[in-house]
Every structure is written in C-alpha cells, then in structure tokens.
Amino acid sequence: DQLLKWTGSTANLAALGGAPPSRAGALTAYKNFIVLIDTTEMEIRYPSRVRWSGLNNSEDWPAANFTPLYLSGGQIAKGFGKIRDQLYIFLDKSIHQMAYTGNNTSPFVFSVLAPNVGAVSGQAVVTIDTGCFFLGPKGPYLFQGSDPVYIGAPIEGTWKTVNQSRLQYAIGCHNPLYNEVWWLFSTGAGTTYDTTLVYNYVNETWSIFQFGITPTCCGQFF
Numbered sequence: 770d771q772l773l774k775w776t777g778s779t780a781n782l783a784a785l786g787g788a789p790p791s792r793a794g795a796l797t798a799y800k801n802f803i804v805l806i807d808t809t810e811m812e813i814r815y816p817s818r819v820r821w822s823g824l825n826n827s828e829d830w831p832a833a834n835f836t837p838l839y840l841s842g843g844q845i846a847k848g849f850g851k852i853r854d855q856l857y858i859f860l861d862k863s864i865h866q867m868a869y870t871g872n873n874t875s876p877f878v879f880s881v882l883a884p885n886v887g888a889v890s891g892q893a894v895v896t897i898d899t900g901c902f903f904l905g906p907k908g909p910y911l912f913q914g915s916d917p918v919y920i921g922a923p924i925e926g927t928w929k930t931v932n933q934s935r936l937q938y939a940i941g942c943h944n945p946l947y948n949e950v951w952w953l954f955s956t957g958a959g960t961t962y963d964t965t966l967v968y969n970y971v972n973e974t975w976s977i978f979q980f981g982i983t984p985t986c987c988g989q990f991f
Contacts, residue, residue: 772796772805774827787828790820795891797849799856800869800876803827806846806858808835816845817860819867821877836879838865848891850901852914859888859903864912886910886917893941895950897970902950904939909952909968924966924975930956931964942987948972951987 771792772785794807794816803822808815817838823829838846844860851857856867864883870876888894888903895902900913908921908928921928932955939954940962948971953962961983967976 785828787822787826787830789822789828789830793820794846795848797851797856799851799867801825802876804849804856804867806849817842819846819858819879824876836877838863838879839881844887846891847888848894850894850896850903850912852896852900853898855914857882857901857912857914859891859894859901861889862887864888864917866914882915883912883917889936890939890941893939893952895941895943895952897943897945897950902941902968902970904936904941904952904954906933906936909966911970920968920973924977927964927966927977932956932959935960940987942989944989953984953987 772789773782774785775782790805790808790810792809793805796803796805801824805820808818808820818835819838820835823831838860844862847859847861849856849858858865858867863881864887866880866882868878870878886905889906890904893904900911903910903912907919908925910917911920935955939952941950941952943950948969950968950970952966954964955961956964963979963983965978967978
C-alpha cells in the first residue's frame with residue numbers, strides 16, 4: 770500500500786516524504802535503513818525489487834538504492850524474516866538473504882539460500898529467536914538460514930482443505946507464552962479465516978481450531 774508515517778504530534782497519518790515508491794508490498798527496518806519490497810515506481814510495478822532508504826533517514830530515497838533479486842524472474846517478493854541480526858526476503862518461490870556489508874557505496878549484498886521453496890503469504894512469515902516459520906504451497910516450513918525443513922506432515926489432511934486461491938491472505942503470529950505459532954486461513958470455498966493451525970515448536974505438536982468466529986487479524990498483547 771501507500772507509504773505513510775506518523776508525525777508524533779497528532780493521531781493522523783501523513784504521506785512519507787522524500788519521493789519514495791508510491792506503493793510497496795512490505796517494509797521493514799534493518800541496519801538503520803527502511804527496506805521495501807515489491808515496489809511500484811512511476812506507475813510500474815517491480816514485484817521482485819528491493820529498495821532501501823538513505824541511512825538514518827526514512828524520507829531520503831536515492832535513485833540508486835535498489836536491486837532486483839536475480840534468479841527470481843517472474844517471482845513476487847512476499848515478506849521479510851529476521852533471525853538474530855540477519856535479514857531474509859521471502860519470495861513466492863525462493864528465499865534470499867540481504868546481508869549488510871558496512872560499505873557506504875554498496876551497503877548490502879544478496880544471495881539465494883533456498884531456490885526451490887518460497888512463501889505463499891508475507892503476513893504468514895513468523896519469526897522466533899531461532900528461525901522463521903512460513904507457509905509454502907505444500908504447507909508449513911521452518912527456515913533457519915539454510916534449506917527449509919518441511920514440518921507439515923502431521924496435518925496434511927487438514928492442508929488439503931485449504932482454499933488455495935486465498936493462501937496469499939493467510940496470516941500468522943507468535944504466542945511466546947506457550948511456544949506456539951498460529952496461522953489463520955480459509956478452507957473449502959470460504960473467504961474468511963475459518964481455521965487456525967497452532968504449532969508448538971518445543972513439543973513439535975499440532976492443534977487445529979475452528980472457533981465459529983471470523984477474525985481479520987491476530988496479534989499479541991502483554
């Protein structure tokens with residue numbers, strides 16, 4: 770969506786200054802830069818482009834501060850995952866690392882870590898201290914900086930009921946009090962979040978909930 774900022778003085782949002790892309794699929798903060806993926810610039814969409822702001826300035830967008838993710842032709846950048854001090858970019862068919870160099874001219878280098886598996890939804894990438902959980906077309910995976918590990922074998926029957934056309938809207942969140950990752954998605958021909966998968970990553974066990982309600986998001990509050 771359009772890039773917005775909060776001024777700190779009122780409850781209102783304002784457009785981000787400095788001529789950033791008109792839209793982006795996702796953003797994150799990394800090494801004192803704002804990083805965007807799947808950008809729209811001058812009415813042209815660049816689905817696998819990564820663009821970053823000036824250092825310590827979210828309203829400075831140098832024209833040269835971008836790169837296409839190579840070997841990703843036709844792919845769409847979906848979301849970010851962070852493991853400790855490392856940033857990863859999840860596309861729909863691959864996973865890339867965005868590594869910080871410390872060089873003023875070329876602050877980042879990019880490498881492909883998983884060329885054959887990607888995320889169906891950026892909002893369903895859930896980070897814990899030791900890795901990133903995400904949903905691929907086949908089901909749930911755990912990514913820890915190398916080859917993703919498929920963890921969905923016990924719930925393959927449930928996964929077959931997923932509305933594949935709406936997987937792009939799946940959302941996830943972390944429930945650290947109980948060592949759980951939650952994913953909300955639609956099943957059958959449904960268009961609402963009618964089913965929740967819960968994975969306990971300590972016990973490596975699954976639970977499936979169908980609450981009879983239609984949530985629109987999930988989060989945590991302590």
